[in-house]
Amino acid sequence: MEYIDNILFTIILAAGIFLFAKNIKKVIRNINVGRNIKVTDNIGERWKTMTMVALGQSKMMVRPVAGIMHIFIYVGFVIINIEVVEILIDGIFGTHRILSFMGGFYYFLISAFEVLAVLVLLACVVFLARRNIIKLKRFVNKDLEGWPKSDANYILFIEILLMSAFLFMNAADGVLMSFSFNEAMNVSKEFSIAATKIFGDNHVGAAYYFPVSAWLTGFLPNSPEALHLIERFCWWFHIVGILAFMNYLPYSKHIHILLAFPNVFYSNLKSKGQFSNLESVTNEVNLMMDPSLPPPPADAAPPRFGAKDVNDLSWVQLMNAYSCTECGRCSSVCPANQTGKLLSPRKIMMSTRDRLEEVGKELDLGKNPFEGEKSLLQDYITPEELWACTTCNACTEACPINIDPLSIIIDLRRYLVMEQSAAPASLNGMFTNIENNQAPWQFSPADRLNWAKEND
Amino acid sequence: MATNITDIKINTMAEMAAKGETPEVLFWVGCAGSFDDRAKKITKAIVKILHHCNVSFAVLGTEESCTGDPAKRAGNEFLFQMQAMTNIQVMNAYQVKKIVTGCPHCFNTIKNEYPELGGTYEVLHHSQFLQQLMEDGRLKIEGGEFKGKKITFHDPCYLGRANGEYEAPRNLLQKLDAELSEMKRSRANGLCCGAGGGQMFKEAEKGNKEVNIERTDDVLELKPDVVAVGCPFCMTMLKDGVKLNEKENEIEVLDISEMIMRAKDL
Numbered sequence: 001m002e003y004i005d006n007i008l009f010t011i012i013l014a015a016g017i018f019l020f021a022k023n024i025k026k027v028i029r030n031i032n033v034g035r036n037i038k039v040t041d042n043i044g045e046r047w048k049t050m051t052m053v054a055l056g057q058s059k060m061m062v063r064p065v066a067g068i069m070h071i072f073i074y075v076g077f078v079i080i081n082i083e084v085v086e087i088l089i090d091g092i093f094g095t096h097r098i099l100s101f102m103g104g105f106y107y108f109l110i111s112a113f114e115v116l117a118v119l120v121l122l123a124c125v126v127f128l129a130r131r132n133i134i135k136l137k138r139f140v141n142k143d144l145e146g147w148p149k150s151d152a153n154y155i156l157f158i159e160i161l162l163m164s165a166f167l168f169m170n171a172a173d174g175v176l177m178s179f180s181f182n183e184a185m186n187v188s189k190e191f192s193i194a195a196t197k198i199f200g201d202n203h204v205g206a207a208y209y210f211p212v213s214a215w216l217t218g219f220l221p222n223s224p225e226a227l228h229l230i231e232r233f234c235w236w237f238h239i240v241g242i243l244a245f246m247n248y249l250p251y252s253k254h255i256h257i258l259l260a261f262p263n264v265f266y267s268n269l270k271s272k273g274q275f276s277n278l279e280s281v282t283n284e285v286n287l288m289m290d291p292s293l294p295p296p297p298a299d300a301a302p303p304r305f306g307a308k309d310v311n312d313l314s315w316v317q318l319m320n321a322y323s324c325t326e327c328g329r330c331s332s333v334c335p336a337n338q339t340g341k342l343l344s345p346r347k348i349m350m351s352t353r354d355r356l357e358e359v360g361k362e363l364d365l366g367k368n369p370f371e372g373e374k375s376l377l378q379d380y381i382t383p384e385e386l387w388a389c390t391t392c393n394a395c396t397e398a399c400p401i402n403i404d405p406l407s408i409i410i411d412l413r414r415y416l417v418m419e420q421s422a423a424p425a426s427l428n429g430m431f432t433n434i435e436n437n438q439a440p441w442q443f444s445p446a447d448r449l450n451w452a453k454e455n456d
Numbered sequence: 457m458a459t460n461i462t463d464i465k466i467n468t469m470a471e472m473a474a475k476g477e478t479p480e481v482l483f484w485v486g487c488a489g490s491f492d493d494r495a496k497k498i499t500k501a502i503v504k505i506l507h508h509c510n511v512s513f514a515v516l517g518t519e520e521s522c523t524g525d526p527a528k529r530a531g532n533e534f535l536f537q538m539q540a541m542t543n544i545q546v547m548n549a550y551q552v553k554k555i556v557t558g559c560p561h562c563f564n565t566i567k568n569e570y571p572e573l574g575g576t577y578e579v580l581h582h583s584q585f586l587q588q589l590m591e592d593g594r595l596k597i598e599g600g601e602f603k604g605k606k607i608t609f610h611d612p613c614y615l616g617r618a619n620g621e622y623e624a625p626r627n628l629l630q631k632l633d634a635e636l637s638e639m640k641r642s643r644a645n646g647l648c649c650g651a652g653g654g655q656m657f658k659e660a661e662k663g664n665k666e667v668n669i670e671r672t673d674d675v676l677e678l679k680p681d682v683v684a685v686g687c688p689f690c691m692t693m694l695k696d697g698v699k700l701n702e703k704e705n706e707i708e709v710l711d712i713s714e715m716i717m718r719a720k721d722l
């Protein structure tokens with residue numbers, strides 16, 4: 001029975017990783033529902049942008065409070081996970097703090113992790129307060145009603161629990177280790193406990209106390225058995241918690257911790273004002289302007305202009321939807337949203353993901369998700385939202401991970417206009433004017449130079 | 457002494473080509489600059505400055521046609537590309553190299569979206585070109601009537617965020633010896649005037665405020681003597697916003713080119 005722990009651990013670990021891999025594969029499959037576009041330009045520039053924006057979080061700092069707190073969580077999360085390496089080795093081989101042979105450096109590492117853990121805790125508390133007590137406008141918004149609001153809170157709670165488990169594990173372990181140390185030194189248990197409580201980490205068994213968790217020893221019971229139980233419980237909780245958290249990612253906005261990187265890498269590097277020129281349209285316009293060109297082969301499927309559903313969007317746009325952190329920075333600067341219009345660029349991204357996940361479920365069942373009545377346009381995003389956009393690019397500028405809600409808005413507008421002729425009447429009037437008078441207003445093209453003859 | 461526009465010889469590309477000449481720049485006037493009464497004043501201001509600086513320029517006149525920008529942003533890619541190809545044919549026939557526009561929308565469209573369709577030119581917004589003239593010593597700007605006045609600049613989305621140009625307009629305004637102040641939302645954070653993306657040509661969607669009023673509030677908060685703009689659409693939106701607040705006697709909305717024209721009494 002000696003190996004039962006190791007075996008159990010290995011099984012849980014394998015199951016956790018297996019499930020995670022399976023879910024991530026589904027996310028990738030769903031993203032690949034999008035049109036296959038090639039993004040192979042400016043690779044150097046892309047690495048640079050990813051380093052700055054995703055790794056360096058340069059755009060987060062525009063809002064300093066959130067920016068700094070987010071750095072705490074981000075750095076804390078990444079670095080404390082180094083500790084997971086040790087947990088994995090200990091778990092599989094039944095060792096205890098296998099890396100402690102590094103001596104002073106090990107002590108330094110764990111101490112640093114503890115300090116980070118406190119910063120993470122602090123940030124989580126601040127973030128919870130911003131969402132639930134201070135109620136910042138972008139967090140108490142109808143975009144987030146229901147699951148998205150809970151999702152955000154769950155993540156923060158889980159982080160708090162994980163960090164607490166980490167600290168209490170170290171605290172209990174510190175006391176236990178000092179017991180064995182003191183035993184070896186012939187110090188009685190009672191004295192050891194008392195000394196610990198009085199002098200903190202500086203006197204007895206010093207090397208086994210870590211700077212933060214030492215403060216927690218006062219909350220712990222005295223009996224070695226209970227301490228051992230606590231240490232083991234926290235250890236299991238920490239690692240199982242991490243595995244569970246990993247498997248929660250695909251259902252959560254928290255998947256941005258993985259997708260932010262490729263998302264920024266593949267983001268738009270061109271001028272924000274440059275909208276794509278639809279190639280299918282270019283071909284048709286060329287034909288109209290020069291009838292001597294060869295017509296397209298008769299059996300070619302007619303292209304669809306613009307986007308009606310997620311499969312008309314590109315995979316980059318769909319990755320955008322999965323990466324969105326639902327932070328609402330985009331909507332908080334959107335002129336339409338700020339003036340009470342229905343449009344919210346955050347909701348554009350969330351709706352796209354919702355629809356894509358629904359499509360994914362149909363795919364799981366072996367169905368063709370695009371045969372039914374439902375589609376992204378109309379059922380998830382309404383024309384009223386789309387027609388409120390001023391194409392001002394405030395949203396793309398504000399997004400900390402370079403998501404482009406505007407490109408989706410334009411692709412949906414294109415479908416409304418070119419496939420359904422469903423533009424608002426006034427815009428149709430503008431189109432007609434351009435066609436007939438070469439200007440969006442009803443003026444005669446012959447009068448174009450009249451200004452040159454008019455003195456004020 | 458202010459000149460009359462009719463005293464300036466404004467060549468069309470066709471006239472120049474007939475004489476076998478090519479101008480230094482094509483001045484792309486744009487639809488608003490050609491037809492909208494307020495924007496026509498901006499057009500004339502730009503022309504007066506070009507003339508004053510001895511820039512050899514020409515316009516397309518009746519051969520100019522909407523760039524297709526409003527159609528494209530509204531989702532009508534067909535109409536956009538028809539317009540683009542027509543314009544590109546005309547400009548390529550005249551072997552146009554350098555274009556100055558009076559409108560950031562025309563600027564953005566020709567600069568960024570025409571190349572893929574076969575039209576590659578050096579394209580400048582008028583603030584950028586005027587800055588070049590200033591740097592080359594061809595245009596001297598002094599305070600004139602704006603000396604000591606409080607001025608703020610409203611960034612056009614398609615010049616600022618869309619193309620990263622925040623400095624050229626400010627560099628010009630700086631020369632007017634005025635007090636240049638920023639609104640609480642400016643540069644990359646600037647708030648749209650509400651006209652882009654086809655909004656200029658339609659009723660706003662349902663909401664609780666007009667975008668131009670929201671932006672005008674930023675202006676009123678600062679209480680400037682002049683709001684400088686660089687776009688005929690921003691001009692319309694802010695002028696209307698100021699007027700709606702009955703502040704048109706205290707706050708003037710002027711294009712940068714008009715300010716330079718007035719400072720130099722052209």
Ligand code: SF4
Nearest residue numbers: 334389390392393395
């Ligand atoms: S581009 Fe459209 S969606 Fe984005 S901020 Fe501007 S108005 Fe809002």
Ligand code: SF4
Nearest residue numbers: 324325327328330399
């Ligand atoms: S699109 Fe970007 S800015 Fe908007 S909510 Fe998502 S992550 Fe935040």
